[in-house]
Amino acid sequence: MSYIGRTPQIGAYSKLDAITTDGSASYTMQLNSANFVPESVNHLIVSVNGVIQAPTDSFTVSGSTITFASSLSASDTIDFIMALGNVLDIGVPSDNTVSLSKLTASGTKDATTFLRGDNTFAVPSGGGKIGQVVQVVKTDTFSTTSTSYVDITGLSLSITPSSTSSKVLINVSGVGGNDSSHTRVSLKLLEDSTNLVEHAVGLGGDSQLAGFAINYLSSPNTTSSLTYKLQLRMDIAGGSGSTINRSFNDSNVKGITTITLTEVLA
Numbered sequence: 001m002s003y004i005g006r007t008p009q010i011g012a013y014s015k016l017d018a019i020t021t022d023g024s025a026s027y028t029m030q031l032n033s034a035n036f037v038p039e040s041v042n043h044l045i046v047s048v049n050g051v052i053q054a055p056t057d058s059f060t061v062s063g064s065t066i067t068f069a070s071s072l073s074a075s076d077t078i079d080f081i082m083a084l085g086n087v088l089d090i091g092v093p094s095d096n097t098v099s100l101s102k103l104t105a106s107g108t109k110d111a112t113t114f115l116r117g118d119n120t121f122a123v124p125s126g127g128g129k130i131g132q133v134v135q136v137v138k139t140d141t142f143s144t145t146s147t148s149y150v151d152i153t154g155l156s157l158s159i160t161p162s163s164t165s166s167k168v169l170i171n172v173s174g175v176g177g178n179d180s181s182h183t184r185v186s187l188k189l190l191e192d193s194t195n196l197v198e199h200a201v202g203l204g205g206d207s208q209l210a211g212f213a214i215n216y217l218s219s220p221n222t223t224s225s226l227t228y229k230l231q232l233r234m235d236i237a238g239g240s241g242s243t244i245n246r247s248f249n250d251s252n253v254k255g256i257t258t259i260t261l262t263e264v265l266a
Helices: none
Strands: 013-015 026-028 044-048 059-062 065-068 078-084 130-138 142-144 150-159 167-178 184-191 194-202 210-218 226-233 242-244 257-264
Touching: 044 059, 044 065, 130 150, 142 150, 142 226, 150 257, 167 184, 167 226, 184 210, 194 210, 226 242, 226 257
Parallel strands: none
Antiparallel strands: 013 078, 026 065, 044 078, 059 065, 130 257, 142 242, 150 226, 167 210, 167 242, 167 257, 184 194, 184 226
């Protein structure tokens, strides 16, 4: 910072050089043999003959000259003159010297919060920002003849939310097939053991693929690991089965299925 006039002395406390009285009232103040100019008369503590002198009343200051209200004889002793820096300004603290406990702001002070302009600590708002993205891709085929839902091997994926306020966006995309005695591919999306979505896709024939997509936004309210998986079943008992990543009769008609999990910061 620039100053008009002399730059203030900040945070300095100095004992000035000894002064020998000679019967006069005015003396030159020095620090380490160099003339010293205090911030003001009120920035000096002066002791004469063991008595602390009152600024302005007992002495005045002009530049580096201190003038006492009455002349000091050779038998008087100026015990010391202590010069204070700018006592209203501590200057710039040294690096890593101000701890959180020294701040008066309200709220929780830790590594997960920041100091707002209203002098309060707050948790950053993610505002829909992406925390993490994980994905599993299944390229091989899967089939079942069960009329109850069974896990599709290779279509299970885990994520650990960073905050209880985070949401998890689940995107499932893939293809499947059924034999001609069935009319649809039936799927179930689970979050751990919780059923999130049941989804069915219609088919027209044994050699056809049915594309499917599931988009679901979950609010799990946890920072524990979550596992998402896809299950498949055959709709009608006695059928030949349901498939993932290929048509029922033509193994050359294939595709892939993916699960993508995105943590959305709230």
